[in-house]
Amino acid sequence: MHSNYLFVGFVLRPFQVSTPPEPPFRWVARDDLASLDLPRATQVLGAYLFSLVPELAPALQPAGAVEPGLRLALLERMERDQAVRMVAADVRAAPQHREQWRAIDEANTAWVKDLLADRISFPGQSVIGTDGVQALWLMVQHADHDRELQSRCADLLGRAVTAGEADPQHLALLEDRLACAAGQPQWFGSQFHRRPDGGLEPAPLQEPALVDEFRSWVGLDSLEHYAERLARLP
Incomplete structure (x- = not known):
């Protein structure tokens, strides 16, 4: 959602962005919309699009009987x-x-x-x-x-x-996996590598200052807590 323009998008893979947009935009959740400093028309349009999600979702559900x-x-x-x-x-x-x-x-x-x-x-x-x-x-x-x-x-x-x-967490971790494999920064900090001293550290991050916010969007805990859990694994 652009901050100064009437431009709202609905996407399935919100972190699959090929090039940086101009002017800058951010992804927003339904509950955040009213608190943003946006033109009234943009808020109305955004609220309307969010209201369509329940109607769009059934068309995306997997087909077939229980297996x-x-x-x-x-x-x-x-x-x-x-x-x-x-x-x-x-x-x-x-x-x-x-x-x-x-x-x-x-x-x-x-x-x-x-x-x-x-x-x-x-x-x-x-x-x-x-x-x-x-x-x-x-x-x-x-x-x-x-x-x-x-x-x-x-x-x-x-x-x-x-x-x-x-689970959106699964999509987040898969997107990070693909980004790192392509030599790109990751969004959620789920991919780690070992330093020369044997310690673990996250692969490069797309937005280091916002990584915990991104993680919270999909129900992940903080990067610090995640790193602590990884360090305890065999």
Whole structure:
């Protein structure tokens, strides 16, 4: 939303911005609209567009019957995904374990790619349950050798989030993953790397002073608390 112009946009992936807009704009939530210093006409238009969201959302919901079999398959694959990662550092560094890790990720990626090949939407909570959506997102998040799949899934996941069928935190973390892979700053600070001294620090941030605000928009806690949790992982 531009601060001085009658220009309001409704998007599925609000942090997928290819070039800096002119004049500068910001993303706003419905509850923030009335508190902004904007022309009255802009506020009225913004409020009207927000009122359309409940009507637009059903059109974005995943199609198809509930699929309990698919949910179970996803949960089984997520269990393998996590088991190979949640081990002690010395085990994780072993060549044999790294090969097992790679094989699991590649098998899961191929399976997800086949699953989504003919789908026009990301299977949502009403189709595979909240835990099923989490499992599917997690495998996409770890499909780093297939950025094309991750990018397509970000589009599909954005629709599911807008429809209330997926967790916005998942989309935020996937967007960060894609941004860092492309050599761009991340918005939510979810991606970390190790310093030469072995400590963890976030990859470059798009707006360091606003990162906690961005994180709060999608229900994430502060970057400081997130970093503390990461430091405690094996």
